[in-house]
Amino acid sequence: xxxxxxxxxxxxxxxxxxxxxxxxxxxxxxxxxxxxxxxxxxxxxxxxxxxxxxxxxxxxxxxxxxxxxxxxxxxx
Amino acid sequence: xxxxxxxxxxxxxxxxxxxxxxxxxxxxxxxxxxxxxxxxxxxxxxxxxxxxxxxxxxxxxxxxxxxxxxxxxxxxxxxxxxxxxxxxxxxxxxxxxxxxxxxxxxxxxxxxxxxxxxxxxxxxxxxxxxxxxxxxxxxxxxxxxxxxxxxxxxxxxxxxxxxxxxxxxxxxxxxxxxxxxxxxxxxxxxxxxxxxxxxxxxxxxxxxxxxxxxxxxxxxxxxxxxxxxxxxxxxxxxxxxxxxxxxxxxxxxxxxxxxxxxxxxxxxxxxxxxxxxxxxxxxxxxxxxxxxxxxxxxxxxxxxxxxxxxxxxxxxxxxxxxxxxxxxxxxxxxxxxxxxxxxxxxxxxxxxxxxxxxxxxxxxxxxxxxxxxxxxxxxxxxxxxxxxxxxxxxxxxxxxxxxxxxxxxxxxxxxxxxxxxxxxxxxxxxxxxxxxxxxxxxxxxxxxxxxxxxxxxxxxxxxxxxxxxxxxxxxxxxxxxxxxxxxxxxxxxxxxxxxxxxxxxxxxxxxxxxxxxxxxxxxxxxxxxxxxxxxxxxxxxxxxxxxxxxxxxxxxxxxxxxxxxxxxxxxxxxxxxxxxxxxxxxxxxxxxxx
Numbered sequence: 001x002x003x004x005x006x007x008x009x010x011x012x013x014x015x016x017x018x019x020x021x022x023x024x025x026x027x028x029x030x031x032x033x034x035x036x037x038x039x040x041x042x043x044x045x046x047x048x049x050x051x052x053x054x055x056x057x058x059x060x061x062x063x064x065x066x067x068x069x070x071x072x073x074x075x076x
Numbered sequence: 077x078x079x080x081x082x083x084x085x086x087x088x089x090x091x092x093x094x095x096x097x098x099x100x101x102x103x104x105x106x107x108x109x110x111x112x113x114x115x116x117x118x119x120x121x122x123x124x125x126x127x128x129x130x131x132x133x134x135x136x137x138x139x140x141x142x143x144x145x146x147x148x149x150x151x152x153x154x155x156x157x158x159x160x161x162x163x164x165x166x167x168x169x170x171x172x173x174x175x176x177x178x179x180x181x182x183x184x185x186x187x188x189x190x191x192x193x194x195x196x197x198x199x200x201x202x203x204x205x206x207x208x209x210x211x212x213x214x215x216x217x218x219x220x221x222x223x224x225x226x227x228x229x230x231x232x233x234x235x236x237x238x239x240x241x242x243x244x245x246x247x248x249x250x251x252x253x254x255x256x257x258x259x260x261x262x263x264x265x266x267x268x269x270x271x272x273x274x275x276x277x278x279x280x281x282x283x284x285x286x287x288x289x290x291x292x293x294x295x296x297x298x299x300x301x302x303x304x305x306x307x308x309x310x311x312x313x314x315x316x317x318x319x320x321x322x323x324x325x326x327x328x329x330x331x332x333x334x335x336x337x338x339x340x341x342x343x344x345x346x347x348x349x350x351x352x353x354x355x356x357x358x359x360x361x362x363x364x365x366x367x368x369x370x371x372x373x374x375x376x377x378x379x380x381x382x383x384x385x386x387x388x389x390x391x392x393x394x395x396x397x398x399x400x401x402x403x404x405x406x407x408x409x410x411x412x413x414x415x416x417x418x419x420x421x422x423x424x425x426x427x428x429x430x431x432x433x434x435x436x437x438x439x440x441x442x443x444x445x446x447x448x449x450x451x452x453x454x455x456x457x458x459x460x461x462x463x464x465x466x467x468x469x470x471x472x473x474x475x476x477x478x479x480x481x482x483x484x485x486x487x488x489x490x491x492x493x494x495x496x497x498x499x500x501x502x503x504x505x506x507x508x509x510x511x512x513x514x515x516x517x518x519x520x521x522x523x524x525x526x527x528x529x530x531x532x533x534x535x536x537x538x539x540x541x542x543x544x545x546x547x548x549x550x551x552x553x554x555x556x557x558x559x560x561x562x563x564x565x566x567x568x569x570x571x572x573x574x575x576x577x578x579x580x581x582x583x584x585x586x587x588x589x590x591x592x593x594x595x596x597x598x599x600x601x602x603x604x605x606x607x608x609x610x611x612x613x614x615x616x617x618x619x620x621x622x623x624x625x626x627x628x629x630x631x632x633x634x635x636x637x638x639x640x641x642x643x644x645x646x647x648x649x650x651x652x653x654x655x656x657x658x659x660x661x662x663x664x665x666x667x668x669x670x
Contacts, residue, residue, distance in 0.1 A: 022139070025138070026492060030492065
């Protein structure tokens with residue numbers, strides 16, 4: 001499942017990041033790495049960005065960028 | 077000179093620490109090979125003068141963002157005695173990657189864990205002794221914001237400088253690959269940082285329920301923007317008016333008599349050229365000062381990231397982000413501080429694009445011209461609709477420009493912002509940004525503005541035996557030359573001379589008109605009403621709204637972007653757009669029989 005498809009207020013574990021090295025490093029710098037748990041806190045209306053929580057850090061990213069990140073939910 | 081470089085990730089309170097350590101004495105320094113301004117200050121520490129340099133916030137030592145390249149180039153070219161790394165203590169799980177990378181540079185380092193208070197509140201416990209062991213350098217806890225632990229930090233810095241009196245050059249080639257760092261990071265975090273599994277529901281989350289609410293979020297955002305706008309211009313404009321009044325008095329009571337015996341040309345140059353130029357520069361200072369005070373509160377509180385979250389869905393369509401919208405709104409008061417305010421954006425392309433759209437914001441100076449002409453030509457019942465349509469046009473032009481230029485200034489960095497915890501700003505450092513911004517405006521844009529004002533003075537006064545701003549001056553000849561260009565817009569020669577004055581400052585268009593027509597106040601209003609029909613007047617207003625921003629706006633745009641090309645685009649693109657819009661409107665309205 002893609003991070004962009006994850007329901008609001010549900011969590012998943014980062015399973016894969018399909019992005020260039022540059023974006024990968026930025027994501028890693030912000031704490032978004034393989035095996036890390038992320039929770040979608042809320043979505044901005046009109047297909048706006050997602051607010052996600054990783055540990056103690058909250059990040060804003062656009063759905064298009066979140067679609068590069070694959071997550072595994074407890075159910076799947 | 078001994079040197080300390082301060083570095084850390086963004087939002088770690090690095091700049092707050094810098095301000096704590098250095099007081100208000102910081103200057104923007106130039107470094108060979110480095111294109112951005114870095115703050116540096118000399119401080120007395122342990123009996124020696126030491127230069128402290130504040131490097132940009134970075135996430136990673138080998139990333140490719142502009143900031144990361146700046147830091148890397150600095151470390152490769154400038155030897156230092158000591159690296160001071162500031163980490164956010166409540167985000168150790170990711171921030172510890174940075175000291176693991178830096179360790180490989182073989183430069184003496186100390187690690188400061190900032191925001192110890194916030195970390196404690198969310199229940200994070202840190203084993204600093206274990207960290208010192210693994211990182212092989214001193215580790216100190218502190219709170220830059222509240223000043224706790226600062227004395228210990230100073231002592232530690234002084235001792236480390238004594239222990240490492242030699243400047244050391246970093247060797248960035250030895251940085252380890254990410255894979256190994258990640259393994260080390262996981263081990264180090266699990267050994268030294270204890271994080272509670274469940275966070276206590278913090279106050280931030282509760283407030284965010286309202287601030288970021290799907291329906292309430294935007295109304296609250298607009299209400300807050302309105303409030304900030306009222307505070308900035310409610311305070312700034314009276315200060316500006318007061319300064320203008322003071323300068324006017326100085327000019328009348330002191331300057332004019334002082335130069336009375338001089339040749340008339342020299343008198344005019346000093347009074348109407350140089351003094352007015354200096355006056356133009358000075359009157360921006362109060363607005364810039366108050367603006368940066370207010371923006372520091374908005375940014376420090378963590379709300380700016382939330383504004384970006386709320387407005388991004390709209391702005392991303394135009395290649396911009398939500399912060400650009402905040403600056404666009406602030407530009408409705410005055411474009412100059414709004415352009416300086418784009419400093420909050422790190423991506424150069426995004427910043428450039430935002431700087432191009434801000435000048436379309438209908439600022440209070442242009443509003444003065446619009447109100448005067450509307451009152452002179454339109455009926456009171458039509459006036460509100462006319463003014464509203466011009467505000468609408470201001471946003472249409474801004475978004476059109478963004479849409480036209482977004483490929484050229486495409487930001488390759490995705491929107492990836494941290495949403496910090498909401499916090500109260502520290503009042504003690506609030507003024508620093510304002511001081512810095514005012515000083516930079518004086519030094520960076522002041523000269524440019526004065527030259528521009530003197531240039532327009534020359535155009536409207538040469539040859540010196542002609543009546544100023546008349547058809548015999550250079551400006552008059554220019555207007556005659558450009559008549560074929562302006563005639564299809566319904567703008568006659570005299571009006572086009574006034575537009576030339578508008579390049580100095582938009583509000584003097586009215587003053588220029590009264591000089592040109594030789595009448596002032598109510599008489600000018602009657603004259604305009606008689607000479608212009610509503611189609612001509614509206615065409616003139618459209619042109620006034622859209623065309624080339626004032627010299628001060630262009631000057632700060634050049635100062636902030638360090639790019640002549642961008643300044644040239646900001647001058648000529650609006651000119652072209654203004655012509656096209658006025659042409660379309662005037663010819664269309666005439667064709668329809670108005």
